Amino acid sequence: MKIKNLIEGLEIEKIHGDLEKDIKGIGYNSRKIDLDYLFVAIEGFESDGHKYIQEAIERGAIALVVEKDIKLDREDITIIRVEDGRDSLARISSNFYGKPSQNMKVIGVTGTNGKTSITYLVKSILDRVNKNTGVIGTMGSVIDGEVLSTENTTPESLWIQRYLYTMLKEGTKHCVMEVSSHSLDLKRVEYCNFDIGVFTNLSRDHLDYHNTVENYFNAKLKLFYMTNKCNIINIDDKYGRRIIEETKNLDISTITYGIEKKSTIYATDIEYHLKGVDFKLNTPKGSIDISFNIPGEFSVYNALAAASVAYCYGIDLKGIKEGLEAVEGIRGRFEIVPTNEDFSVIIDFAHTPDGLEKVLSTIKEFAEGRIVAVFGAGGNRDRTKRPIMGESVGKYADFLIVTSDNPRNEEPMRIIDDVVEGVKKVNNNYIKVVDRKEAIEYAIKNAKPKDIILLAGKGHETYTIIGNEVLPFDERQIVLDFLKEIKN
Known part of the structure; x- marks a missing residue:
């Protein structure tokens, strides 16, 4: 598609270069730019796309959409300056794929x-x-x-x-x-x-x-x-x-x-x-x-x-x-793990105070034994909701295991302590276990007949984020593997 057609509807501040060039693809990540691509430089929260313009050109970009004035050694690169890079990316993408x-x-x-x-x-x-x-x-x-x-x-x-x-x-x-x-x-x-x-x-x-x-x-x-x-x-x-x-x-x-x-x-x-x-x-x-x-x-x-x-x-x-x-269940949404035991394990994505209350109040309706909640809060996210989450779970669960849930770049115990501040207001029956796998295994090993164990927060996710690493972590498989292990 020609550049002049790609930029149809854009609010443009300045244009330099040829608009008749044919564009084969669009990118906003310089690492994914290829020959005859248009690169949209966006100033984000963690990085500024304008810093990667040279890399984009080296990879094959022949046109740029930018939010800032830039100077290049090459005159053959078409440069389109706009006020809003994100809006422009959305408009150009829609145009490129035929709306x-x-x-x-x-x-x-x-x-x-x-x-x-x-x-x-x-x-x-x-x-x-x-x-x-x-x-x-x-x-x-x-x-x-x-x-x-x-x-x-x-x-x-x-x-x-x-x-x-x-x-x-x-x-x-x-x-x-x-x-x-x-x-x-x-x-x-x-x-x-x-x-x-x-x-x-x-x-x-x-x-x-x-x-x-x-x-x-x-x-x-x-x-x-x-x-x-x-x-x-x-x-x-x-x-x-x-x-x-x-x-x-x-x-x-x-x-x-x-x-x-x-x-x-x-x-x-x-x-x-x-x-x-x-x-x-x-x-x-x-x-x-x-x-x-x-x-x-x-x-x-x-x-x-x-x-x-x-x-x-x-x-x-x-x-x-x-x-x-026809819907028998949705992965990670009140998903009952088939354990064939005298206790139940439910996996749910609930990770907000309201979501946790909804799931736990539902369990409360039919629970015959204890409700054991294994949960935590995400790192590098809204810290103020952590004690509220703890209090929400503490109102309904009989026993709480406060653990990690994608700690990212935060210290896991600090996150746990934030959650426990809320737990302590309503419930003293809790323990802290930093390692989530150990927390799950502890819940299963100490389960009593008719207990319902809720693994909250990760739901469909099959990974955990620790630091900058994304590591495999499938709660269903962890539950089934541990049950098999203790039986053997």
């Missing part, structure tokens, strides 16, 4: 908790009615059945546009995407044509980045000004009600879902049990009984959100029921 979202139905899901589960529930329903659906999110991108790993919940704009283009090429015309607050704030999803926006809930998280809950909310709010067809909102959440009020004058429809407050789509006759939850799904077009395979009130909310998307697309109750009930 794929304009020819698809893209559903964006945002909120503190539930995003991953809802994306897979929506996919299940749409797939059941022959609407082949792709996914972009925490557990990777699913394109025509193939799973591609991604670094972030919502990838950088270049990757989003590439994935959407690939989906379209493979005949996938629906995509359900987790839309993080970071992605909205950092313009990763700019120039995505969202058909539907879904809001799950909002509780304290990511304040290491957003600083205040209000900033966090305002980042999430952006999605609901980007949609074309429908906004789907959890009306039981106070921030959901704020979104409804903030967007009431938009020329799109709003569908609400909930359990407590009057809503468009709602659940009644709810019965919780260890293997799932049964409820009646009520819509303006009728009601139907659902036997859902993932326990907990939070699962009802996730199912209602997915059902609301299906309702927005005119899918009948039978199709919604079949799609929801």
Whole structure:
């Protein structure tokens, strides 16, 4: 594609060089630049892309998009100066891949908790009615059945546009995407044509980045000004009600879902049990009984959100029921490990105070023995939420093992001590075990009949981050291997 076509719609401050050159690829990481590429230099939090311009040129870049005035020895390099590199990357990526979202139905899901589960529930329903659906999110991108790993919940704009283009090429015309607050704030999803926006809930998280809950909310709010067809909102959440009020004058429809407050789509006759939850799904077009395979009130909310998307697309109750009930579980989301023991082990991604409370309160509903919680807090993340997490777990668990969870470049015991400050306010039955593998093994070795052991925080992850190293760490396998070891 010619540079002049790539930069269509950009707010340009200055141009130097030939715009007729053909560009074969785009990059924002100099190490991934190849011959005849355009390099977008972005000033980030940890590094400045402008420092790597020379490397990009040496690797084959023939054009640059920059935020600063630069001087080069070569006159044959086209230089385009812009005010906002991130916005420009999103626009150029969309242009390069032919604006794929304009020819698809893209559903964006945002909120503190539930995003991953809802994306897979929506996919299940749409797939059941022959609407082949792709996914972009925490557990990777699913394109025509193939799973591609991604670094972030919502990838950088270049990757989003590439994935959407690939989906379209493979005949996938629906995509359900987790839309993080970071992605909205950092313009990763700019120039995505969202058909539907879904809001799950909002509780304290990511304040290491957003600083205040209000900033966090305002980042999430952006999605609901980007949609074309429908906004789907959890009306039981106070921030959901704020979104409804903030967007009431938009020329799109709003569908609400909930359990407590009057809503468009709602659940009644709810019965919780260890293997799932049964409820009646009520819509303006009728009601139907659902036997859902993932326990907990939070699962009802996730199912209602997915059902609301299906309702927005005119899918009948039978199709919604079949799609929801076809999901036997979602990796790392209230995942019961098959131990064949007289105690249970559940793995869940819960890593916020609200998420932990939701999972533990669900377990409390059917627990016959002790609840043993193995959990920690991530390093180089919002330190203020750590004691709140500790207090949340301490309210529900009978015994707590406070351990590591991706300590990154922080001292693990310091993180643990932060968490314990909250634990001590409500519960004295805890121990500290820095090594997470040892913590898991301790919980299993000391389990009593009917105990439920919750391994919280890592969920689907099969790695741990210590310092700058990403090391293999699969909790399911650790549990199964240790049980085999103690039996032998």
